[in-house]
Amino acid sequence: MESPRSAETHSGGRSAPKRNCYCGSLDREHLRQQGIPEGFCGICERCGNPGHTQHFPGPVPYTGAWCDRCVKIVAMTWYLKNPMVWMALGIGIVVAMAFVRR
Ligand SMILES: [Zn+2]
Numbered sequence: 165m166e167s168p169r170s171a172e173t174h175s176g177g178r179s180a181p182k183r184n185c186y187c188g189s190l191d192r193e194h195l196r197q198q199g200i201p202e203g204f205c206g207i208c209e210r211c212g213n214p215g216h217t218q219h220f221p222g223p224v225p226y227t228g229a230w231c232d233r234c235v236k237i238v239a240m241t242w243y244l245k246n247p248m249v250w251m252a253l254g255i256g257i258v259v260a261m262a263f264v265r266r
């Protein structure tokens with residue numbers, strides 16, 4: 165007896181890593197109307213390739229769509245574009261310098 169599997173009939177065969185995207189929750193027909201191919205749930209904001217709609221990979225309450233490649237880039241670079249991070253970093257350096265000079 166084989167254990168019943170849920171509809172995991174995506175092309176590839178290899179079980180995909182768990183991604184907190186909207187593949188399961190967005191309506192397939194709705195996605196198709198937006199030109200998003202099977203197996204994806206969004207269009208990448210950076211490069212325009214098919215990707216996945218998911219939460220921003222940083223401490224920002226934002227949801228966007230990125231492909232697997234760009235989501236890594238976004239996850240690595242979001243803080244470089246955040247002035248608050250630079251300010252905190254600057255304050256941190258000043259505080260550290262003050263301690264070192266003592
Ligand atoms: Zn998805």
Ligand SMILES: [Zn+2]
Nearest residue numbers: 208211231234
């Ligand atoms: Zn992309």
